[in-house]
Amino acid sequence: MNPPLVLDSYARESRRGDKRRLSVTGQHASNEQRIRDLGATLGRRLDDQGKSAWNPEVHREDWHVLIGRLTSGESDGVVIFDLERFLRQVKDAVRIVDLAKLGFKVFDSDMEFDLMTTSGRDAFYKQAVAAETYSSRLSEKVSRGNLQRAANGEGKRGRYRALGFEDDGTTVRESERPHIREVDRMIRQGGKPWREAVAYLAKHGIFSTAIKHTTECQETKDSLSAYQLRRYACECKGEPFTENGLQKAMKSPRMAGYSRLGKNLVGRLPGEPILDPPDHQELLMLITSRRGRPPAQIFLCTGKVPMRCWNCATVFTQRQSSHGAKYADRDEVKRTYLCDKTAGGCGKTIADRYVLDGHVRDSVVEELSSAESAEELKRQREQKMVQRAPFEKEVTRLTRIRDHWDRQLNEGAEDMTIERHTFLVSDLNRKIKEQKAKLREIGEALAAPPEAESREAVLRKWEAAGPEGQRAMFKQAFSGRPFYVMPGSSLDTDILDRIKARPRLSA
Ligand SMILES: [Zn+2]
Ligand SMILES: [Zn+2]
Structure with a gap:
């Protein structure tokens, strides 16, 4: 009696649209059942996970192992799961037939091919041709579909949900919007390190979107339509972001409302973007230039604040x-x-940092809690609003034009190509950015007319403001009028008598 045949089991990544969507483990189980039914024994389990069966440029390593084993006679044949979807090119089919002449057998998980007979080879070829035609049509359809979706403003759906978006990659997840904006603010304006941003998000229950879903959950999700997915929620847990992971998520063009396919920006997402495009540009620059370097600490009395050497x-x-x-x-x-x-x-x-900072804090609190200060602030606010008005009007006008071009692109207006849109919009974005820079130079006007505040209230505000905020309060309190510090030592524990309103030269 002949020894039982040795058959390998070959599985591959299953995809949406496969006739049976089984995990790689499930495919092997099915193949092994078939091997037992054939009275054969299992050789090796081979699979090329995560590799598209229809992309001819993908190198499938285990496939080559399989061919090697068949050629060398270590294995008598192979059971392949869902064979007609596996054969990507007629070329492969020819090669298999050539190998079949050495006497090996190929079994589909459902149907048997006997490549030793003409009719068996014929059936196999036919399946291969059908598979190749199907593959190329499918891969055409897939890229066309993606392009169309991107142009419609729908994001391409990656493996994981994009931070800030629902599973469709298009709809902003409103509960995350304010926290993403806060992360942007912390990094760009607060000079905070990324680890604090990660901790901030974790504190608000926002974790890496690279969630390991349970098998059941994944199977449920795969069976849902995009519409149903939007309403689907699961309990599978994510880990806190890594600093790199968060940077990557924040760099996504989606954050500024662009949908992207490959290297080209091809559409605008509907609705208000999470971050203003110029802010997002700035954040990108910051991430690219600061990567890996700790952000510089901000000190109250250095650089552009009203504090000078008296001498x-x-x-x-x-x-x-x-x-x-x-x-x-x-x-x-x-x-x-x-x-x-x-x-x-x-x-x-020279002056000790905390001694001088403490003095500035006391002066700012004193100044901002006085009634005259409230009057002065009211005057400044009105002045700023007048200064800001023309620039704000221009930003509104430019934004309206940009919206118009976005609409033209998204609606497929005849003369609005992607190239033209990119050109027009980047020019507009540059102008908008210039206007916004001027607005920043003028500074924010207070949101509400100021009331005289108690010393305690101002002090609380100061403590909560953070380094950049404190510098802003410092400038605001004295309308940029500088203090001058007289020469002295870092050992002075009180420097009140060294601080003057005028420098030496004009004294
Ligand atoms: Zn889940
Ligand atoms: Zn000096």
């Missing part, structure tokens, strides 16, 4: 104590502000 009117820089001396009351190396010779200063004025 030479130079702005301050800051430096860590070169001896590594620490503060008595906190685990932190001492820092000083200094009038830096290497930055064109006189080098005579």
